[in-house]
Amino acid sequence: MMRTRPLKVALLGCGVVGSEVARIMTTHADDLAARIGAPVELAGVAVRRPSKVREGIDPALVTTDATALVKRGDIDVVVEVIGGIEPARTLITTAFEHGASVVSANKALLAQDGEALHAAAAEHGRDLYYEAAVAGAIPLIRPLRESLAGDKVNRVLGIVNGTTNFILDKMDSTGAGYQEALDEATALGYAEADPTADVEGFDAAAKAAILAGIAFHTRVRLDDVYREGMTEVTAADFASAKEMGCTIKLLAICERAADGQSVTARVHPAMIPLSHPLASVRGAYNAVFVEADAAGQLMFYGPGAGGSPTASAVLGDLVAVCRNRLGGATGPGDSAYTQLPVSPMGDVVTRYHISLDVADKPGVLAQVATVFAEHGVSIDTVRQSGKDGEASLVVVTHRAADAALTGVVDALRQLDTVRGVASIMRVEGE
Amino acid sequence: MMRTRPLKVALLGCGVVGSEVARIMTTHADDLAARIGAPVELAGVAVRRPSKVREGIDPALVTTDATALVKRGDIDVVVEVIGGIEPARTLITTAFEHGASVVSANKALLAQDGEALHAAAAEHGRDLYYEAAVAGAIPLIRPLRESLAGDKVNRVLGIVNGTTNFILDKMDSTGAGYQEALDEATALGYAEADPTADVEGFDAAAKAAILAGIAFHTRVRLDDVYREGMTEVTAADFASAKEMGCTIKLLAICERAADGQSVTARVHPAMIPLSHPLASVRGAYNAVFVEADAAGQLMFYGPGAGGSPTASAVLGDLVAVCRNRLGGATGPGDSAYTQLPVSPMGDVVTRYHISLDVADKPGVLAQVATVFAEHGVSIDTVRQSGKDGEASLVVVTHRAADAALTGVVDALRQLDTVRGVASIMRVEGE
Numbered sequence: 001m002m003r004t005r006p007l008k009v010a011l012l013g014c015g016v017v018g019s020e021v022a023r024i025m026t027t028h029a030d031d032l033a034a035r036i037g038a039p040v041e042l043a044g045v046a047v048r049r050p051s052k053v054r055e056g057i058d059p060a061l062v063t064t065d066a067t068a069l070v071k072r073g074d075i076d077v078v079v080e081v082i083g084g085i086e087p088a089r090t091l092i093t094t095a096f097e098h099g100a101s102v103v104s105a106n107k108a109l110l111a112q113d114g115e116a117l118h119a120a121a122a123e124h125g126r127d128l129y130y131e132a133a134v135a136g137a138i139p140l141i142r143p144l145r146e147s148l149a150g151d152k153v154n155r156v157l158g159i160v161n162g163t164t165n166f167i168l169d170k171m172d173s174t175g176a177g178y179q180e181a182l183d184e185a186t187a188l189g190y191a192e193a194d195p196t197a198d199v200e201g202f203d204a205a206a207k208a209a210i211l212a213g214i215a216f217h218t219r220v221r222l223d224d225v226y227r228e229g230m231t232e233v234t235a236a237d238f239a240s241a242k243e244m245g246c247t248i249k250l251l252a253i254c255e256r257a258a259d260g261q262s263v264t265a266r267v268h269p270a271m272i273p274l275s276h277p278l279a280s281v282r283g284a285y286n287a288v289f290v291e292a293d294a295a296g297q298l299m300f301y302g303p304g305a306g307g308s309p310t311a312s313a314v315l316g317d318l319v320a321v322c323r324n325r326l327g328g329a330t331g332p333g334d335s336a337y338t339q340l341p342v343s344p345m346g347d348v349v350t351r352y353h354i355s356l357d358v359a360d361k362p363g364v365l366a367q368v369a370t371v372f373a374e375h376g377v378s379i380d381t382v383r384q385s386g387k388d389g390e391a392s393l394v395v396v397t398h399r400a401a402d403a404a405l406t407g408v409v410d411a412l413r414q415l416d417t418v419r420g421v422a423s424i425m426r427v428e429g430e
Numbered sequence: 431m432m433r434t435r436p437l438k439v440a441l442l443g444c445g446v447v448g449s450e451v452a453r454i455m456t457t458h459a460d461d462l463a464a465r466i467g468a469p470v471e472l473a474g475v476a477v478r479r480p481s482k483v484r485e486g487i488d489p490a491l492v493t494t495d496a497t498a499l500v501k502r503g504d505i506d507v508v509v510e511v512i513g514g515i516e517p518a519r520t521l522i523t524t525a526f527e528h529g530a531s532v533v534s535a536n537k538a539l540l541a542q543d544g545e546a547l548h549a550a551a552a553e554h555g556r557d558l559y560y561e562a563a564v565a566g567a568i569p570l571i572r573p574l575r576e577s578l579a580g581d582k583v584n585r586v587l588g589i590v591n592g593t594t595n596f597i598l599d600k601m602d603s604t605g606a607g608y609q610e611a612l613d614e615a616t617a618l619g620y621a622e623a624d625p626t627a628d629v630e631g632f633d634a635a636a637k638a639a640i641l642a643g644i645a646f647h648t649r650v651r652l653d654d655v656y657r658e659g660m661t662e663v664t665a666a667d668f669a670s671a672k673e674m675g676c677t678i679k680l681l682a683i684c685e686r687a688a689d690g691q692s693v694t695a696r697v698h699p700a701m702i703p704l705s706h707p708l709a710s711v712r713g714a715y716n717a718v719f720v721e722a723d724a725a726g727q728l729m730f731y732g733p734g735a736g737g738s739p740t741a742s743a744v745l746g747d748l749v750a751v752c753r754n755r756l757g758g759a760t761g762p763g764d765s766a767y768t769q770l771p772v773s774p775m776g777d778v779v780t781r782y783h784i785s786l787d788v789a790d791k792p793g794v795l796a797q798v799a800t801v802f803a804e805h806g807v808s809i810d811t812v813r814q815s816g817k818d819g820e821a822s823l824v825v826v827t828h829r830a831a832d833a834a835l836t837g838v839v840d841a842l843r844q845l846d847t848v849r850g851v852a853s854i855m856r857v858e859g860e
Contacts, residue, residue: 020724024580024581024724028580028582031582031647032580034647034765034767034768035579035580035647035762035765035767131577137581137722137724137725137726137728138728139569139572139573139577139578139728142569142572142573142576142577143569143572143573146572146746146749146750147561147569147572147743147746148569148742148746149465149745149746149749149750150454150458150462150465150741150742150744150745150746150747150748150749151454151567151742151745151746152458152461217461217464217465277710277731280707280710292567292742293738293742294450294454294567294738294739294741294742294745295567295732295733295738295739295742295743296567296732296733296736296738296739297732297733298567298568298569298730298731298732299729299730299731299732300728300729300730300731301707301728301729301730301731302725302726302727302728302729303725303726303727306726308723308724308725308726309724309725309726311580311724312578312580312581312722312723312724312725313577313725314580315579315580315581315724316576316577316578316579316580316581317580318580319576319579319580320576320579320762323762324759327757327759327760328758328759329754329757329758329759330757332465332750332753335464335465337464337465338464
């Protein structure tokens with residue numbers, strides 16, 4: 001039974017993602033209408049440069065006045081694909097105030113202001129959906145929020161940034177250094193001219209905040225996420241990883257503490273065993289591992305970015321939000337009832353791979369081992385190699401608190417026999 | 431804002447899955463209430479053997495009269511984990527008639543009678559959810575039905591039966607024959623005493639029917655699914671696969687035809703390249719690859735069976751159905767509007783790996799090649815080896831229609847110089 005009055009959609013932003021959303025809304029209009037139960041109509045497109053020719057979009061729909069568009073009052077759903085904090089935040093809030101539901105792909109905004117936006121949606125009885133904000137086309141928000149709603153998620157471990165995975169995969173497979181791999185990523189369009197948001201882990205940290213909040217039904221802010229970029233990963237680190245049967249990935253890791261009373265969220269490069277499913281995630285692909293009490297280990301894999309994949313996620317949300325609207329209902333909203341606190345990085349328990357440059361003389365290993373013991377960090381393996389009075393020592397620890405490891409490293413730097421700490425890398429996924 | 435009157439749940443069946451559903455409903459009652467917005471209460475449990483002690487379940491809730499339970503009139507949601515066609519079908523229909531929504535894990539019933547059950551749900555304005563019917567805990571129905579609702583799915587390719595994957599993985603990794611690997615699967619509890627439903631592909635075919643229907647928004651019945659079991663896969667087949675850089679998996683494959691005007695669904699063993707993500711799915715795990723126009727290639731991976739994983743999927747559906755009920759809405763129902771016909775196996779286009787025992791004399795290859803050419807099947811590679819007057823010929827074709835290949839094989843069997851067709855295996859995932 002098809003309603004004939006169309007649902008009206010306002011599109012904010014018409015770049016790579018927005019133009020693809022508009023294209024699919026037009027070319028797949030009949031399918032969307034059948035799946036929603038009513039036709040959807042593109043009622044307006046807010047852009048910055050109105051003079052740009054946009055194939056397939058009626059120029060009469062194009063406006064530079066996004067605020068007027070979301071205030072029109074006849075808009076059922078606002079699709080926000082502008083990105084960034086402002087004006088996106090004000091436009092979304094205004095959209096709720098004027099009766100629209102919102103589909104957004106804006107990870108930065110959701111990570112920073114998710115609480116306020118969810119509150120605004122709830123206040124006005126509207127939906128806020130944002131599957132596209134994390135890992136592009138990969139269904140992840142909906143499975144965590146709905147499929148696992150009857151389960152207890154303990155861990156989310158994922159590759160959520162395609163640019164850095166492309167660079168690290170290139171370094172791993174060719175032996176290239178960071179700069180060389182970054183240059184190739186830039187040339188191929190996988191990295192932006194200013195790659196900071198990706199390579200320093202800001203993008204992944206925003207996604208980690210969103211995922212942790214949903215997975216643990218609590219509030220995790222961007223500032224709660226520990227973040228280390230991957231610009232200092234070297235070819236030597238990859239060689240060390242290989243010796244351990246590992247590779248290196250930039251991971252977003254969200255964990256519930258063993259006692260269940262707190263959570264942590266972090267982004268940093270880490271060694272993972274080649275046998276782990278995440279190790280074989282190549283190129284710019286994303287993949288996220290989820291561990292839950294009853295479900296066990298699940299993995300979701302796919303393209304994490306790009307116009308079409310992101311548009312697919314936006315349109316899936318658009319269909320859901322339109323259905324909710326027709327049914328006079330809203331989907332599952334914000335869920336932060338557990339109010340679990342977020343612990344600092346020092347409380348994270350994991351394993352470490354540490355490379356030291358040391359003097360090649362008797363007693364060094366004993367000195368180093370004593371430092372670890374004094375800080376309560378148990379050593380799993382040590383490998384020593386040396387020549388010409390210089391030696392290197394590779395120590396892999398058992399699981400220990402990050403704070404204890406920081407103590408170890410500070411103390412090691414004080415030893416005369418330790419010339420330098422060449423690298424410290426966490427070991428995950430075991 | 432929490433409603434205090436609880437939602438009442440009737441559980442039909444209290445075996446491996448049902449008892450786990452009941453356990454989690456009790457131990458995680460607070461979480462479920464917070465996520466739903468109202469408490470849920472186990473209002474009755476229908477079993478066959480009431481005398482059996484069921485830990486954590488109030489004996490006063492246990493009944494052998496499932497019909498009376500679903501007819502009570504105060505039940506909000508019926509969870510059906512009995513399995514099989516009857517009495518499950520009648521109980522579900524009766525539940526709808528008496529105002530309940532239904533969560534089911536019953537793949538056989540959904541594959542056979544999905545249309546009628548969906549119609550009954552729609553008639554009474556109730557939900558029918560069944561995430562647990564396909565691939566256990568792996569979110570698959572919801573992503574296909576909701577996350578990809580704005581996209582066009584072209585292909586679903588998956589390992590959806592853990593028993594057969596365990597057996598094939600064992601054969602691959604140890605060189606064991608089928609019987610030996612099956613015996614181990616039985617001993618470890620991965621295979622049932624009568625493994626027919628698994629090894630002959632009936633279980634996977636039911637899942638393929640469900641997945642194809644949802645993916646293509648059409649009606650695919652169990653009888654529409656072409657089915658070949660994996661009991662005739664040999665150690666020699668694995669050796670051949672290895673030579674091609676492949677392994678062998680029992681796959682469920684649902685495809686939209688190139689012209690978009692029909693679909694196919696099939697289950698059979700197939701060679702897939704070791705580089706394909708499905709090749710590394712080990713043991714009893716399941717994984718499903720989905721290819722969509724905009725989203726690209728997605729993969730969903732996890733435990734495909736077992737009490738806890740299946741209970742996780744059931745409970746996710748239970749939360750969704752309860753939320754819908756509180757909101758006075760229903761979720762996305764049956765969607766078969768495309769009415770795409772299901773083509774027979776003969777129309778399926780794929781590649782083939784054929785092993786022939788032939789006479790070791792000049793001209794045999796020419797004869798064989800002529801047969802392929804006469805049927806319009808183009809050869810990719812041929813490998814010949816022989817000794818003592820006997821030879822074997824391995825032919826790998828380019829893509830061709832299954833009907834053409836059948837014609838080739840029939841004709842090859844007529845040749846005096848072909849002593850036998852040792853194996854025919856499709857090659858997928860390239």
